[in-house]
Amino acid sequence: MLSFTVGNLQITWRDILDILLVGYIFFRIILLIKGTRAVSVIYGLLLIIVTYFAAGQFGLYTLNWLLGNFLGSIFLVVIILFRRDIRKALAVMGATTIFKKDSVQTAVLDELILALVHMAKNKTGALIVIERNIPMGDVVSGGIELHAAFSKDLLLTIFHPDTPLHDGAVIIRDNRIEAAACILPLAVGLKHESALGTRHRAAIGVTEETDAVALIVSEERGSISLAVGGRITSSLNEVRLKKVLAAALRK
Secondary structure: OOEEEEOOEEEEHHHHHHHHHHHHHHHHHHHHHOOOOHHHHHHHHHHHHHHHHHHHHOOOHHHHHHHHHHHHOHHHHHHHHOHHHHHHHHHHHHHHHHOOOOOOOHHHHHHHHHHHHHHHHOOOOEEEEEOOOOOOHHHHHOOEEEEEEOOHHHHHHHOOOOOOOOOOEEEEEOOEEEEEEEOOOOOOOOOOHHHOOHHHHHHHHHHHHOOOEEEEEOOOOOOEEEEEOOEEEOOOOHHHHHHHHHHHHHO
């Protein structure tokens, strides 16, 4: 058995494997929560833990008892507080290994960007979601399924104000327009909500729950925005849109 000794401590290959696996799990958790509201929640829990031990040291027995009972149910509390983040993390882990998709074709991206720029110039509102590894079958089934080859003209026709499909989102799957007029979950608890329209909130909402990339054209301002991971980048011109979209699809 492969092993070596450090001082009085004997380390085997199982110990090394155990440390590496735990380290990798923590690394993945940090990547998943980085830049999300989960970070603030974790800071709050750490503050409660510090307060609990400080209350014990200074003889604040009532506070220590209350926090002790709270921390006694910490596993349940964590599940309740992080239920959406846990669900997304499990979905990402499973989808990445099982449903790994090929990248979007360059020709499709070029046509998509041309369509977005055209709609922005004409102030035509649009919401387009590119499905990645997490399947969005429930969203697709709630809209009008098209299963059509992707084209700029079809996209412009769908979002024309006089067509019955212009409300809702278009879902792109496997370089095809899978469905139109899809209803997406709206993000809640956003700061400066008045500055975000329904399309923007829906884009943030769907990217919080999945690994999809959402693109929005504002009919009020004629601007293009991109949402990924629950965060939104606004006021994108054609050149910057290409860079930001390509970077988002590589993640």
